[in-house]
Amino acid sequence: MIKHKKGKNPKSTEDTIRVLIDEINEVGITLSEKNAVCLYELQCSFENKIRPGFIVSILQEMKRSNESNIQAFVEQHDMKEKEYKKLKASLTQKWEIFIPINIKPRKKKILFEDVEILFYAKSTIKKNISGRDFLNVRSDFGEERIKKLTSSHVLDSLSKYCLSIKCSGSDIYEAWKAAEPYYDLIRGIFEFVVSPTYQLIPPFKKRAKIGDPEIIIGSNSNNEWHYFEPISDTHHQCFNIKFGEEQNRVLFNIINIFSKKGLKPKSFTSLLADAFRLYSQAMDSIYSYDCLINLWQMCERMTCAGNMNGSTKDVVKRLGWHSERLSLSGSGWNEALIAISKKRNEIVHRGFTKVEDEEINILLIVAKCTLRWLLSMNKELNTERQLEEYYQMRTLSPSELASKKSVISLIEKERKNSL
Structure with missing residues (x-):
């Protein structure tokens, strides 16, 4: 059953429904910029996903019955969804x-x-x-x-x-x-x-x-x-x-x-699988800027960037630690990553920009090195949350870790006593 989005004014959604009903006929709806936007706006006004193919037929039924309220839309949708699932199961x-x-x-x-x-x-x-x-x-x-x-x-x-x-x-x-x-x-x-x-690639290859x-x-x-x-x-x-x-x-x-x-949602292996898929997309990219974006998304996934609101600074910081695997001295690969992250931001926010093979090759080294470490941790980590907590706690001082351990021990003791 679909539900109207909480906090969204029902009247505004019903206004959109009325606009579309006026454009609907027995054949369908005229394809125009206005109608295309209204159809998608209506689709996005509900919590659950609405199959795009349903909307026109729902509006046709509502026009026949002279209805234009959200409740009628929901009832028509749920009836069609039930019929669709039954038909799909038979096919x-x-x-x-x-x-x-x-x-x-x-x-x-x-x-x-x-x-x-x-x-x-x-x-x-x-x-x-x-x-x-x-x-x-x-x-x-x-x-x-x-x-x-x-x-x-x-x-x-x-x-x-x-x-x-x-x-x-x-x-x-x-x-x-x-x-x-x-x-x-x-x-x-x-x-x-x-x-x-490390590869030197001709253009569009x-x-x-x-x-x-x-x-x-x-x-x-x-x-x-x-x-x-x-x-x-x-x-x-x-x-x-x-x-x-x-x-x-x-x-x-x-x-x-x-x-x-297995590949259960939110599992550590699900995160690994996403990293490999993004790696494949990067290697399959024709354009250098597209390859760099896919590799950066892979790095974001491997550093749990979703839990940091995608902070580029935090992604660079977490990737920086992995430079230890190559025994790099000095600043490791931090300055290189900062430069590449700026290039990534230029692509995302300003459009096309020139990307050098060197930048992609360095990011490839970082990505593969990080992924190899994640693979080595597959027996110790079972969920994405554990990886996120590992990243958070890795930088704690011995006294901070000891403090957390004592609090965890106290909570476990209290819970045991309350049983």
Whole structure:
């Protein structure tokens, strides 16, 4: 059930509803700047998320019944939400999504909680799909469009290897959305292991060593095969990668952390997963300023910046401590980080600015060094909150730590006595 935002004047929301009802007809609503803003404003006036596709049909029902109050809007929405969930449950199927990838790891199976990820050689997939037709089904403005590809065309688009992710969805696009966070995590881990820290990159070239998939294919529980072709911002040629012994060891030590501890919200492993996804985005960036922003966001995530209101000064301070891992003398990398943080602020607040490879390479060193420390702490830390408390208490003097310990001991004793 949706709820109107607390503190927001109900009259202003009902005024927006009336404006939109005046623009609504049986076909829909005229697309204009005013209507677009009003529709989004109405969507944002409630605590819970409203599916954008619901709003026009809700307003049409309200116009038929000559209503324009918030209660009527809520009732219509909740009824449609219930119908939608029932329909979605009836359409949801099990899917196996296959994603071409230019790597060959040692292991053929990874488990993340209840999500199974498998690696296949192209020859294995060829046996399963030979002679089949692949469908691409899209609905454009209510009209269903179907395209077909033969198995030979699909095979031409596949890399030497594929990984598959088993998930659920009403169609291949929804199934891919469920699989995508796991793919981004796997890709981030692979990039972390194989990408060199120091690179000189020509303009408009990605740092990524893992290529973009030209096609995504999937089979559902009815043994139907579908496909779609992701839109790539640039052609990025990557060569097949075969991991060495040491790379395989590092790779699966990292993967085992997620396999054993899972990805629960607010967990330490959830924070690690976000860091790897942001690392992948950074390596996949065409523009240097975009790469730097993604790397800085990764650093913010690893230093719990959300708990400090994103304070750049505090992020630099916490990252500065990690310079000890490289045994840096003097000011470590503090001055470098202050300069890079200013460059980050210029990009965010003033628009485009020139970013040098050197700045990205230094930030990469900082990010990878910090992430390696976080990985080493996976047995000691279980939640984001513990990491935040570690950062806060790390700088306390021995007397301050002793004071906190005595207070904690006192509280534990009082609680025990009250039982």
